[in-house]
Structure formats: structure tokens, C-alpha cells
Amino acid sequence: MAVWDSAAxxxxxxxxxxxxxxxxxxxxxxxxxQAVFEYTRNPSCVFRLDISRSPRPLVLRDGTRVDAGQRxxxxxxxTEQIPPVPKNGATIAWARRMQQxxxxxxxxxxxxxxxxxxxxxxxxxxxxxxxxxxxxxxxLARIMERYGFExxxxxxxxxxxxRAHRLGENILISxxxxxxxxxxxxxxxxxxxxxxxxxxRRVLDESSAVWVSQRPQREWS
Numbered sequence: 001m002a003v004w005d006s007a008a009x010x011x012x013x014x015x016x017x018x019x020x021x022x023x024x025x026x027x028x029x030x031x032x033x034q035a036v037f038e039y040t041r042n043p044s045c046v047f048r049l050d051i052s053r054s055p056r057p058l059v060l061r062d063g064t065r066v067d068a069g070q071r072x073x074x075x076x077x078x079t080e081q082i083p084p085v086p087k088n089g090a091t092i093a094w095a096r097r098m099q100q101x102x103x104x105x106x107x108x109x110x111x112x113x114x115x116x117x118x119x120x121x122x123x124x125x126x127x128x129x130x131x132x133x134x135x136x137x138x139x140l141a142r143i144m145e146r147y148g149f150e151x152x153x154x155x156x157x158x159x160x161x162x163r164a165h166r167l168g169e170n171i172l173i174s175x176x177x178x179x180x181x182x183x184x185x186x187x188x189x190x191x192x193x194x195x196x197x198x199x200x201r202r203v204l205d206e207s208s209a210v211w212v213s214q215r216p217q218r219e220w221s
Contacts, residue, residue, distance in 0.1 A: 036050045044081070045081060045101070065123075070121070072122065106208070110208035122201060124199065126198045128196050128197075129144070144197050150197065
């Protein structure tokens, strides 16, 4: 399945097309290294997935428990499929489209996990979503609560290695923003914080019927 347009199409819609090409190649390499994969062919899906292990024990609101080292499903944004923000900024129409894409993505995830008996031990879906500021991180957490996610605070003092890793991610995010739409680059991009969100498999399964009813007819290629 193609996850990126043709080279000519990419160059025509990016502020710095050759930088975009280099970043795309780097992104492909990083995904392969981290074993990140597409769990659906639905063109409305905005997430990819990897199966990793929880770095710490977790207890979610519905009573779901995860031990340190237990397998979890970790979401990653599928950047190429995220609805592009209009040049003048996010609009109500764009927000609705993004909400629909989120619902579709989670419905597809529920179907994927249900079809994989080898992943029956996965009890939690998580993600570390970059946010511009701590104030914005609170807003983002409230938005994700609509889909059943909850936020569990991290330790205030992260290890040096984790801080260096996040700085590298922020640099990469800044370069991607600059390559795709230079006008959208903000000074605080390098200071992005993370919003650690968690969704229990139980809540995902219970909500999947609602999300399926909300999504449009599939347009798979």
C-alpha cells in the first residue's frame, strides 16, 4: 500500500520539497527501526501502531491494570493522512473532519486487534502526543477524553536519555513543519511537551460500535 504520494505531488505541495523528501526517507527508516506499521488500509486512518512494553505499572479508571514490561499497543500519527490544516488556520470544518478521522481510526484499531488472537494480551492502547505548551496539553487531554483516553502524569524529572530523545523528536517535528508549511512553524516547537494518554482495551471495544456507526463508507484502494 502506498502511504505517500508520488514524488512530483509531494514536491508541488511542500514549502521545501527536497527537505521534505529527505525527511520522508528518515521517517521511513525510523518506522522500520521501531517496527511501526499500518494496521488498516482505510485512507481516513490517522494512526500507525507498534507493539511495545509498558515502562511502568499502570492502573486505569475502569480498573485495567498493566504491569511494567507487559505488552501494550502504542499509537503514532500517520502524518501523511492527517487532514491538512487550511492556510488561515484550523476551521470548524477541519476540526469535524479530524474528529471523524479519529473515530474511524479507533474503530479500525478495535477491528484489527479483534482479528489478531496473538494480541489478545494487549489491555491498553497508549500514545505520547506532542503539544505546544502545558496549557495546550491540558486542552488536548480534554479532547482525547471524548474518545475514552485518560492522562496519567509522568515523573517530573525524566532521565537524561529520555529528555535527549524528546529534543530530537521536537527537532524532527520542527523540520517537518518547516518543510510542509514554513509559515506554520512557531518558536515554541522545540519546547513541545508530551501528553501521555491511555485507553483501555475494554473501553475501546465497548465504544467501537459507536465509532463504526459514525464513520463514512470505506474508500479503500
